Amino acid sequence: MLTEYVFTLIVLLICFYNFYWKRRGLPPGPIPFPLIGNIHQISQPQYNVWTRKYGPIYTYWMGEMAIVSVNDVAVIHDAFVKNGDDYAGRAQIHELLEIVKHGDHGIIFSEGQLWRGQRRFTLQVFRNFGFGKNIMQEQILDEFVDLKVEVADAAKQGAMVDMKGVIDLAVANIINNLLFGFRYKGERRHEFEDDKKLIMEVVTHFGSLFGMIFMHKAHIFKHVPILSSAYAKMVDDRDRLKDQLYGCHFDLWSAGQETTSTTLGWACIYLIKNPEAQQKLQAELDHVIGSDRLIRCEDKPQLNYLNAIVAETQRLSNIVPQNLLHRTLADVEIAGYKLPKHTVITHMISSVMYDERYFPDPMAFKPERFLTPDGNYISSPALMPFGVGKRACLGESMAKMELFLILANTFNHFSLSEDKHHPISTFRTVGGTVPPPDFKCRVQLRLEKNNKLANTIQ
Numbered sequence: 001m002l003t004e005y006v007f008t009l010i011v012l013l014i015c016f017y018n019f020y021w022k023r024r025g026l027p028p029g030p031i032p033f034p035l036i037g038n039i040h041q042i043s044q045p046q047y048n049v050w051t052r053k054y055g056p057i058y059t060y061w062m063g064e065m066a067i068v069s070v071n072d073v074a075v076i077h078d079a080f081v082k083n084g085d086d087y088a089g090r091a092q093i094h095e096l097l098e099i100v101k102h103g104d105h106g107i108i109f110s111e112g113q114l115w116r117g118q119r120r121f122t123l124q125v126f127r128n129f130g131f132g133k134n135i136m137q138e139q140i141l142d143e144f145v146d147l148k149v150e151v152a153d154a155a156k157q158g159a160m161v162d163m164k165g166v167i168d169l170a171v172a173n174i175i176n177n178l179l180f181g182f183r184y185k186g187e188r189r190h191e192f193e194d195d196k197k198l199i200m201e202v203v204t205h206f207g208s209l210f211g212m213i214f215m216h217k218a219h220i221f222k223h224v225p226i227l228s229s230a231y232a233k234m235v236d237d238r239d240r241l242k243d244q245l246y247g248c249h250f251d252l253w254s255a256g257q258e259t260t261s262t263t264l265g266w267a268c269i270y271l272i273k274n275p276e277a278q279q280k281l282q283a284e285l286d287h288v289i290g291s292d293r294l295i296r297c298e299d300k301p302q303l304n305y306l307n308a309i310v311a312e313t314q315r316l317s318n319i320v321p322q323n324l325l326h327r328t329l330a331d332v333e334i335a336g337y338k339l340p341k342h343t344v345i346t347h348m349i350s351s352v353m354y355d356e357r358y359f360p361d362p363m364a365f366k367p368e369r370f371l372t373p374d375g376n377y378i379s380s381p382a383l384m385p386f387g388v389g390k391r392a393c394l395g396e397s398m399a400k401m402e403l404f405l406i407l408a409n410t411f412n413h414f415s416l417s418e419d420k421h422h423p424i425s426t427f428r429t430v431g432g433t434v435p436p437p438d439f440k441c442r443v444q445l446r447l448e449k450n451n452k453l454a455n456t457i458q
């Protein structure tokens with residue numbers, strides 16, 4: 001009898017703590033399960049469901065960690081931009097970072113002086129290497145010329161082209177050259193496959209179910225059957241990675257390569273699946289550029305439709321399903337809630353970019369939504385693929401330059417289409433990011449008839 005009372009009391013106490021006590025003062029949100037929180041529900045579409053249900057701000061739980069999600073452009077701006085310093089911390093996930101990358105060094109997961117110093121230093125080095133200057137543009141265009149040769153050769157032989165793979169290598173060469181001073185060419189090409197595979201495995205750990213479980217209390221969970229082998233795999237990946245890339249370099253390589261290449265992969269898929277958009281783009285290129293010369297950043301203001309395609313690709317591909325987690329560095333007031341210092345919080349950019357209040361018919365590819373009636377490119381405050389505020393993407397200008405130059409030049413030279421025997425999937429495999437499915441496509445040389453292409457491939 002006594003045992004039953006004690007058992008009932010314990011259950012009641014757990015319920016009281018889990019369903020009421022730990023949630024008090026936080027914005028409402030889905031009911032968390034003890035220990036796992038809402039891990040079993042977390043997915044990009046679910047964030048939108050929660051946004052519709054709870055509005056601009058809600059709380060969900062990753063295990064025992066409460067995360068406040070902000071989903072409204074005005075609220076995001078007021079908090080993360082206007083009061084940026086208060087929101088510039090990072091969620092403390094030391095246990096997972098220790099397993100995955102030997103701690104929270106680097107830029108992405110550090111805080112305070114360490115973060116500020118590394119971010120400032122990296123931006124300074126990037127500037128010296130030509131961020132926003134011609135050197136960076138030349139490096140990207142050099143990569144494009146190599147890409148062009150490879151794609152044109154394959155197309156001339158009538159082969160299907162692995163555009164995703166070709167772009168992946170080009171983007172890797174750009175960042176690798178910047179960080180380590182070499183490109184994956186000739187004998188070093190095979191290193192790319194190994195580096196990329198390993199980095200992708202490590203990045204995937206962050207968004208995986210096991211990653212969420214190990215964020216806290218990994219020292220306990222690592223002994224649980226099944227979880228223990230996932231733990232061993234993460235540690236093994238980390239130790240192999242350690243020999244190749246450290247902290248800051250890992251952050252820049254992984255954040256800079258995968259995201260940009262993934263976005264470009266989706267752009268190709270969207271333009272293949274929407275041939276009328278591809279034709280409109282090429283009509284604009286023919287009208288504004290009208291030759292096979294390399295398209296440069298100076299051409300950007302004239303290429304409105306292309307700018308709209310880049311924007312719409314970034315919105316629809318929505319490649320960061322759960323934005324990196326911030327934490328408040330002071331007591332704050334947001335959307336009517338008083339949150340204490342050290343609350344884990346993020347602006348859920350993926351919800352904003354799929355929110356029909358900002359983008360009607362959000363799952364459709366419509367570059368026109370970024371054009372004024374007279375055809376000029378117009379951005380939207382709700383387009384925030386790089387995040388906003390103090391912790392916004394450090395590589396935004398580099399990424400934008402890559403997206404513009406590679407897409408402009410690729411679609412000036414080539415038309416891409418689907419082979420009916422090799423249908424291209426648009427399935428979204430959601431992990432840390434959302435890489436497009438592998439695909440091969442038909443490539444037609446657009447400028448070949450004038451024999452102009454051959455002149456530039458040198």
Ligand code: HEM
Nearest residue numbers: 107108255256259260324385386387391392393394395399
């Ligand atoms: C299309 C390409 C890219 C996308 C969509 C993207 C997106 C993002 C997002 C959403 C964040 C988190 C913002 C936040 O915490 O609120 C971020 C952070 C970051 N990104 Fe990017 N990124 C891209 C390319 C790049 C490139 C090319 C680099 C560097 C070469 C880079 C380096 C970083 C770094 C270092 C951070 C962490 C910044 C910090 O914590 O202070 N990213 N990025």
